[in-house]
Amino acid sequence: MSQQPTTETPKIAIIGGGPGGLTLARILHINGIASTVFERDEHALARPQGGSLDMHADTGMRALRLAGLEDAFRNVARYEDQDGKVCSPDGKLLFSDSDPDGERPEIDRTQLRQLFLDALPGGTVRWGQKVEAVRPLADGRYAVFANGGDGGEAGEPFDLVVGAxxxxxxxxxxxxxxxxxxxxxIFCELGIDDADAQHPALAALVGHGKMFAKGRSRTLVGQRSSNAHIRVYAALRAPESALKLDTADPDRTRQEIAGHFADFAPVLRALITEAKLLAIRPMYALPVGHRWANRPGVTLIGDAAHLMSPFGGEGANTAMADGADLAMALADGNDWRQAVADYEAIMFPRAEEAADGAAEGLRGGVSEDAPDHILEHVAAARERAHPGNRVDDGASA
Known part of the structure; x- marks a missing residue:
C-alpha cells in the first residue's frame, strides 16, 4: 500500500527507555507531540544502569539543551571528575592530566535517566512492558506486542515505531x-562503594576521572562515579565463553578474573579483588557503517542502529543525538515520513564515524601492544576537548 505525504501527527511508539529513547520522548513532548515509551524494567531502579557517562558538547550536551534540561543537568553533573591517568601494569604513572574545565562533564547513568523521567508527563513510559514483536499491518501501521500490554492478540497499532x-x-x-x-x-564490570573512606589508596589511584592500566591483551579501567563510588572495568581478549558469572559463587568468578591480571601491580589488582562483581559482558558490535533502506513507519536509534564498543565513549552520546535529531525532524511540521528519512540521512554518517573510532579504540585499547595506544587515546580526547593544546607523554600535573 503506497503512503501519501501527510503533515498529520503520527502515533509514535518508542521501544526502550534508555538515553536515546527518553531524549526522543522529551523533545517530542516539548514540541507538542505525544509518544509512548515501552520499557521492560518494572521501575526506574529495577536494575543497575551502569557507570558514569561523559557528555560531549556536540551530541549529548546539545541533546540536553534541546530537551530543556541543561540547567537540571548542571545541578547534578560532576565537572570536577574529568581527569585522566594512564599507568603501566607495574603501577608506574605514565600520564596524568587534571581537566576540571573540560567540555565533557560526567553524570551517572541513573541520574541522567531520572532527569528525563522527571521531565516527562505521567504515563509516557509504560513500565514492565517488554516488547516481544512488532509486525506490519495491512494499512501501513505497525502493531506492537508487549508482555503485560493491553493490545490483545492484535497488538497495539502505531504509525511510527522507533527501535531504541x-x-x-x-x-x-x-x-x-x-x-x-x-x-x-570480555568486559568484567565491578564496583567499589564508599571508596574514599573504605579504600583510600584505590580512590587516590583512580583520582577524579578515569584511570587506565594496559597490559598485554588486558586493560583495567577505574572510573569515578558519584557518592564516592568507583566503577571498575577489567577487559581481556579471550574466547566469548572464557568467563561466565557464577551467580552461586561470584567471589570465585572474581578471583578467576584477578588471575588474568596476576602480573599487574598489587594496587592495580586490588581494583578487582576489593570490588563487588556486577556483570560480565562480552563486547558485541554491529558492522561499522550499518545502514538500511528507509521503510515508512519504522526506524532505529542508539545501539539498535549502531551498537559499538564503549572505548570511544560515544554510545550514549550518539543515542541522545539520534533522539534529538529525529525529534527535531518530526517537530518541523512537514511530512513526518520524509522527516524520518531526513533523520536517517543525518544519522548514518555520524554513526559510521563514531563506530569506526570505537572499533579502533577497542582494537588498540585491549591489544598485545604496550600502553602507547592508551596514551594516544587520552591525548586525542584532550585534543578534542581543547583544540590546539598538545598533550605530551610522561607524567604531568
Missing part, C-alpha cells in the same frame, strides 16, 4: 538483517 531497544533489538529485523558480532573482548 539496544543490541538485540526486536525492531531492527524490520529494516535490516544485520546482527551484532562478538569483538573478541
Amino acid at each position: 531497544d539496544g543490541a538485540w533489538s526486536r525492531v531492527r529485523p524490520l529494516v535490516s538483517d544485520a546482527v551484532p558480532c562478538y569483538e573478541g573482548v
Whole structure:
C-alpha cells in the first residue's frame, strides 16, 4: 500500500527507555507531540544502569539543551571528575592530566535517566512492558506486542515505531538483517562503594576521572562515579565463553578474573579483588557503517542502529543525538515520513564515524601492544576537548 505525504501527527511508539529513547520522548513532548515509551524494567531502579557517562558538547550536551534540561543537568553533573591517568601494569604513572574545565562533564547513568523521567508527563513510559514483536499491518501501521500490554492478540497499532531497544533489538529485523558480532573482548564490570573512606589508596589511584592500566591483551579501567563510588572495568581478549558469572559463587568468578591480571601491580589488582562483581559482558558490535533502506513507519536509534564498543565513549552520546535529531525532524511540521528519512540521512554518517573510532579504540585499547595506544587515546580526547593544546607523554600535573 503506497503512503501519501501527510503533515498529520503520527502515533509514535518508542521501544526502550534508555538515553536515546527518553531524549526522543522529551523533545517530542516539548514540541507538542505525544509518544509512548515501552520499557521492560518494572521501575526506574529495577536494575543497575551502569557507570558514569561523559557528555560531549556536540551530541549529548546539545541533546540536553534541546530537551530543556541543561540547567537540571548542571545541578547534578560532576565537572570536577574529568581527569585522566594512564599507568603501566607495574603501577608506574605514565600520564596524568587534571581537566576540571573540560567540555565533557560526567553524570551517572541513573541520574541522567531520572532527569528525563522527571521531565516527562505521567504515563509516557509504560513500565514492565517488554516488547516481544512488532509486525506490519495491512494499512501501513505497525502493531506492537508487549508482555503485560493491553493490545490483545492484535497488538497495539502505531504509525511510527522507533527501535531504541539496544543490541538485540526486536525492531531492527524490520529494516535490516544485520546482527551484532562478538569483538573478541570480555568486559568484567565491578564496583567499589564508599571508596574514599573504605579504600583510600584505590580512590587516590583512580583520582577524579578515569584511570587506565594496559597490559598485554588486558586493560583495567577505574572510573569515578558519584557518592564516592568507583566503577571498575577489567577487559581481556579471550574466547566469548572464557568467563561466565557464577551467580552461586561470584567471589570465585572474581578471583578467576584477578588471575588474568596476576602480573599487574598489587594496587592495580586490588581494583578487582576489593570490588563487588556486577556483570560480565562480552563486547558485541554491529558492522561499522550499518545502514538500511528507509521503510515508512519504522526506524532505529542508539545501539539498535549502531551498537559499538564503549572505548570511544560515544554510545550514549550518539543515542541522545539520534533522539534529538529525529525529534527535531518530526517537530518541523512537514511530512513526518520524509522527516524520518531526513533523520536517517543525518544519522548514518555520524554513526559510521563514531563506530569506526570505537572499533579502533577497542582494537588498540585491549591489544598485545604496550600502553602507547592508551596514551594516544587520552591525548586525542584532550585534543578534542581543547583544540590546539598538545598533550605530551610522561607524567604531568
